[in-house]
Structures are given as C-alpha cells and as structure tokens.
Amino acid sequence: MKNILVTGGCGFIGANFVRLILQQLSDIRLINLDKLTYAGNLENLRDLEDDSRYRFVKGDICDAELLTQLFAEEQIDTVVHFAAESHVDRSITGPAEFIQTNINGTFALLETTRAAWLGEGQDAATKRFLHVSTDEVYGSLGATGLFTETTAYDPRSPYSASKAASDHLVSAYSHTYGLPILMTNCSNNYGPYQFPEKLVPLIINNALNGKDLPVYGDGKNIRDWLFVEDHCRAILTVLQDGSLGETYNVGGNSEKQNIDVVRTICDILDEKTAPLASGEPRQSLIRFVQDRAGHDRRYAIDASKIKADLGWEPTLQFEEGIRLTVDWYLQNSDWVSSVLDGSYQEYYEKMYGSNN
C-alpha cells in the first residue's frame, strides 16, 4: 500500500479517514479525488495542505479520462472509495444524482481500476480496492434480528438502491475479472465534520440555537450508531488485513430510537451551554413532523465477523461518542457557520483558483 486513491475525501467519513491514514502510515502517498459537491468541504482537510504526502484533485469519479490519467501519473495501488451522494432525504426529492455518482461513478472507477491493474504484466495481488458501503442495502428489520454479511439485499430508498447497485458491481468485478476487492457495510456514523443535514449535527445545531427539532413520524425508528473514527479504524483494518473478495459488516452495538438520540443531545446541551431564552429545557423544542417516505424502521448490525477475523470492535459507546461530538460542534462553531452560510464553497477558488 503505497499510492492510495481516496475518493470523496472531503466529505464527512472521507475527511476523518484521510486524517487517520496520514497519522497512522508514514510511507504513503494519498490522492484525494473529490468533486466538491455541497457535501465536500475542502476546509475539512485545510491543515494537511502542506503535507507533501497529500494531493487534492478536484474531479468527478464519473470522469474516466481523469481517472485513467491519475492511475498512470500516481501509480495507484490502493483505492478507498467513499465518494457518493449520501443523504436519504435528498435521494427522495432528487434521485438522479444518486444514480449518476453512486452507480455510474462506481462503474467508471471499477473500469479504470480494471484497466490499470489487470492488464498484461500487472500484478493485481499487491493491489486493493475497498468499497465503502452502508447497512441500508439490507433493507429494514422488525423488532428483532441483525444484518449479517449474508442477509439478502432489499434496498428501499433511491439512496440505498443506488448503493446496492454499486455493491453488486464491485462484487461482480471481483467474481468476473478477479479484481482484488474488499467491501464494508456500515451502520449510521456520527462525529466531527458531518454535514448538518443529517440527524445528529442538525439536532445539535438547532438545539443550540433554540430552533425546532424535527423528528420524523413517531421517533421510534432505530439506527445503530457508530462514532466515525471507529468506522475509519475498521476501514483501515480491513484494508490491511481483510481477505480479498470479502465483505465485512461494521456496526457500533449502539441501537437507539431517534427520539432518544434527540433527547440525549438536548440534555447534554442543557448541561454544557447557557439555557434557552425561554428558560425551558431543550427537549421542549422537539416537534414530531411528517414521516419520511418509505422510512426504514430499524437497522442493526451483527459485526461479529470483523471482530472474529480481524479483531476490530468499536472503542466508544454512543453515550461517550455523542459527548465528544457535541464538544466538537461547540468548539467548531466557525466550521458550522461557514457550512450553513455557504462560504465554505469559496475556499477552493481562494486556494486553487478556478482551474485544477
């Protein structure tokens, strides 16, 4: 593992992963290819810009020509594929981008990787393509049961359907062409640098500012929450020690109803920050709103394979991780403001001009 292409490294999980890998591995080169959609924030990695091991490239994973050029220039031997449209609500109102990036983009990346690694004289055995995916591909659980790596796919939102399609393509490239792939399917992440449209940062920001806290439906939908740094450690573990062709489920052993997530955040903010002007506890801001269309009821991961085979398990329970996360958002109010007012999108031009 020398020349690593990370796609989507300016997003939430990608940025945490880029940080982790540059901290953990000294002798590598890391190329971060990111289109800088609304979810990509170059400022997430601002402090790494002077690191000679790191190169940022603004570009689209659907751009086969650019991908081919990067593989040749940088002699890419490892791909960690995060780039995706990732927000379920957006996939309901505008699915086209999800099909384009998550399916066609993954296809373009696979084709380029195949051409670069499986051509004559190439040694694919030394290469790794890790596809980062989600537990949402497995559909929705009832009150009991857990998703395992062999649970049948049953995606139910345009987001999860597009991720499922990308997973199938990755798997097909392994079976058909022998592309050296690894796959991770992970539960809901939370932590630093998450775009404040997702439940945890949205609730932190609204509760801090005395705004309504929208809870979809009855608030009893369940997600299994994993602190993002634990997810990134899992990805690195799979990259280094995973068996080629295998899928690993990654989860936090932290199932929570949404309403409990929201209440916990309210209570932590009441404890750590000035009270609301009304003097009411922040739970008074909770509003039950119209449910999400097709809202999956429960996700829960059985992460025993990655624990048994590779020794990974989460280090943080939700109660600890959520406190760290609230602290991070309190300490990084400038980051939140720049995301909310859109000024984070000016940073690329300031740094690189309009061409790259």
Ligand code: NAD
């Ligand atoms: P994110 O939306 O925060 O970031 C996505 C990144 O991809 C952004 O930087 C964006 O600019 C970039 N991108 C989007 N389209 C692109 C394109 N066409 N070309 C190049 N770059 C592009 O997403 P995230 O939450 O960090 O998720 C990263 C990956 O992890 C996704 O594949 C997602 O499906 C998966 N995942 C996320 C979670 C979660 O809870 N967030 C859980 C499991 C798996």
Ligand code: TYD
């Ligand atoms: P989200 O963070 O969008 O992640 P995902 O849909 O990928 O699980 O949502 C997490 C849960 O919180 C999900 O059940 C939908 C719910 N939710 C709300 O109740 N209110 C909100 O404003 C948002 C964004 C999500």
